[in-house]
Amino acid sequence: MIEATSCGGVVIYHGKILLLYKNYKHRYFGWVLPKGTVEPGEDFSQTAIREVKEEAGADAKIIKYIGKSQYSFQGSNDVIVKNVHWYLMKSDSFYCKPQREEYFMDAGYYKFHEAYHLLKFNDERQIMEKAYKEYMSMRKSYMWKYKK
Numbered sequence: 001m002i003e004a005t006s007c008g009g010v011v012i013y014h015g016k017i018l019l020l021y022k023n024y025k026h027r028y029f030g031w032v033l034p035k036g037t038v039e040p041g042e043d044f045s046q047t048a049i050r051e052v053k054e055e056a057g058a059d060a061k062i063i064k065y066i067g068k069s070q071y072s073f074q075g076s077n078d079v080i081v082k083n084v085h086w087y088l089m090k091s092d093s094f095y096c097k098p099q100r101e102e103y104f105m106d107a108g109y110y111k112f113h114e115a116y117h118l119l120k121f122n123d124e125r126q127i128m129e130k131a132y133k134e135y136m137s138m139r140k141s142y143m144w145k146y147k148k
Contacts, residue, residue, distance in 0.1 A: 002080050007047035008035025009089035010131035011060045015139075016109035017128060018096060019118060020056055024103040030120030033128065034058075035084055044085045052089065056107045057097030060089040063138070066131045069123040084123075088131040090144070 010033060011018035023029040036051035038044065045062050052060045066086040072079055098104035110118060112132050119125045138144040 002075065002078050004080055004082050005038050005044075005085070006035050006082060007038060007044045007051065007085045007087070008033050009048045009052045009060060009062070009087045010066065010128050011052055011056070011058055011089045011091050012132070012135050013091040013094055013109055015135075016094075016111055017115040017132065018052075018056055018058055018060075018091065018107065018109050019115055020098055020104045021106035022103050023105045028103075031115075031118040032120060033086075033124050035086075045087065048085070048087045048089070055099045055102060055104060057099070058091050058095060058107075059093075060091045063088045063090050063144075064134065066127060066134065069127055071121075071123055086127045086131070088134050 018034065019031045020034055021031050034052045034055040036047065036055065038047045048062065049060065052058050066088050069084045069086065070081065072081045094109050096107040098107040115128060116125055119128065135144060
């Protein structure tokens, strides 16, 4: 068993959530949240910001840590147990551009109920729901603001 760590973000702009569509040779496909592997010398928050920028082309800042999800899959030689640390993040625009080199074919911001049904993985749905509840709470108390 091999352990791996990734970090990602639930990026929100004007109430909509950033999703990516991945299609790898028709074997792996579906809508996901941006996330990726921690590089040497990075802390988790730096990884989340970098991965959102690399995979989706979006500039986002961290609002708060949301939690961790875990899943496992069969690698080429061993089972990989992946721990993903998630952040609620804010963008200041709808701009996004999928990273084609990583097989992301589309990117966009979606309303919560759309994103909920589009997401491929249940653990990402749960994290998105937790992040969105936090966003709504912050918005209600006027703690969520955008640049003018």
